[in-house]
Amino acid sequence: FIRLMLANVERDIGNIRGELEVLDGxxxxxxxxxxxxxxxxxxxxxxxTPSAAAETYRNVIKIAPPENQWPxxxxxxxxxxxxxxxxxxxxxxxxxxxxxxxDWQNNAKWREAVSIMAGLTKPYPSICYQLxxxxxxxxxxxxxxxFEWVKEMEAQTDAILEExxxxxxxxKDGFTPYIQYLPGQPVNQWAExxxxxxxxxxxxxxxxxxxxxxxxxxxxxxxxxSNADLADIDGLCPNAIFSALAPHTEIPPHNGETNARLVxxxxxxxxxxxxxxxxxxxxxxxxxEIFAFDDSIEHAAYNNSDELRVVLLFDIWNPLLSMEExxxxxxxxxxxxxx
Numbered sequence: 001f002i003r004l005m006l007a008n009v010e011r012d013i014g015n016i017r018g019e020l021e022v023l024d025g026x027x028x029x030x031x032x033x034x035x036x037x038x039x040x041x042x043x044x045x046x047x048x049t050p051s052a053a054a055e056t057y058r059n060v061i062k063i064a065p066p067e068n069q070w071p072x073x074x075x076x077x078x079x080x081x082x083x084x085x086x087x088x089x090x091x092x093x094x095x096x097x098x099x100x101x102x103d104w105q106n107n108a109k110w111r112e113a114v115s116i117m118a119g120l121t122k123p124y125p126s127i128c129y130q131l132x133x134x135x136x137x138x139x140x141x142x143x144x145x146x147f148e149w150v151k152e153m154e155a156q157t158d159a160i161l162e163e164x165x166x167x168x169x170x171x172k173d174g175f176t177p178y179i180q181y182l183p184g185q186p187v188n189q190w191a192e193x194x195x196x197x198x199x200x201x202x203x204x205x206x207x208x209x210x211x212x213x214x215x216x217x218x219x220x221x222x223x224x225x226s227n228a229d230l231a232d233i234d235g236l237c238p239n240a241i242f243s244a245l246a247p248h249t250e251i252p253p254h255n256g257e258t259n260a261r262l263v264x265x266x267x268x269x270x271x272x273x274x275x276x277x278x279x280x281x282x283x284x285x286x287x288x289e290i291f292a293f294d295d296s297i298e299h300a301a302y303n304n305s306d307e308l309r310v311v312l313l314f315d316i317w318n319p320l321l322s323m324e325e326x327x328x329x330x331x332x333x334x335x336x337x338x339x
Contacts, residue, residue, distance in 0.1 A: 003029075004036060016047055034064045035074060041081055054088035057081035058119065085119075093118035112280040124279030126296040130236065130257040131333055136320055140278040142262060142292045146319065149228045150290050153266060156224045157288035161268045163218040164242055164310060167202055171217055175200040175244055189252040198246040205240040205314075208232065221312065231261035231315040234334040240314040242268075245303045256295030260321060260329045264292040266312040271305035285311060292316060
């Protein structure tokens, strides 16, 4: 802090170069002293290029504590820095996008590349916390037209919805919180949804286990699922659940267990202002239209409406795996559970 005071003195007497030298000296002693880095970003905004200032502001945000812990005397400068960096990134993004030309501006791959280059978004790799299959492409949403069972299941939407609506009345107690951490376990981003009725599920399968009473109550749903290419991985899959998201509830960004499977959604009750995001891509749920995504890529769900949103969620095999590779996945998962 003494060096910061000295930098202020240099600034007050009009010694611009001296101010920067003092700030660089402070950062040479402690590169993570973010008040000095913030002061340098402000100096760059006044005396250097916008891109240099924006990069330094971004670094300040990275090394600073969370926003709710910012010192009161620095908060306005921190907020300004974040907004400044965002505006510079947006300008860079627009310039890069224009350089692509009209032939490529609407191409999802290159729009994402531009967004990452400009610093607006991050890359979204495949990250699994159980079984990772290397060298599979990190594809967000798959083209479900290649799955033979999709049209047949979509044709059963009304029948499945009828069973869901009955279950919401007759098996209401069967809908339990999806997130259920034990006391003492770190909940991380799940704190708000842990043991919460804001995200509940009625399982037909969960972790490979059948829930016979729920299956008996939803026979047409079970039959439709039986015709799908359900992933069966010991201790993990299949999962097939009615997933109910309460109004004004967010499922925070997270990654799934394995890229050997995809997760499919059959939307059933879908109010307006609901959206699903996987990696850089996002889409709304549309009743009766199945989509499938690689849930090892960071994904999140948002119900911004005043009504309940419900989808039938289930696991299917990643179509990029051969039958032999599926068996390898089963062997590895089964053996790992024995270790």
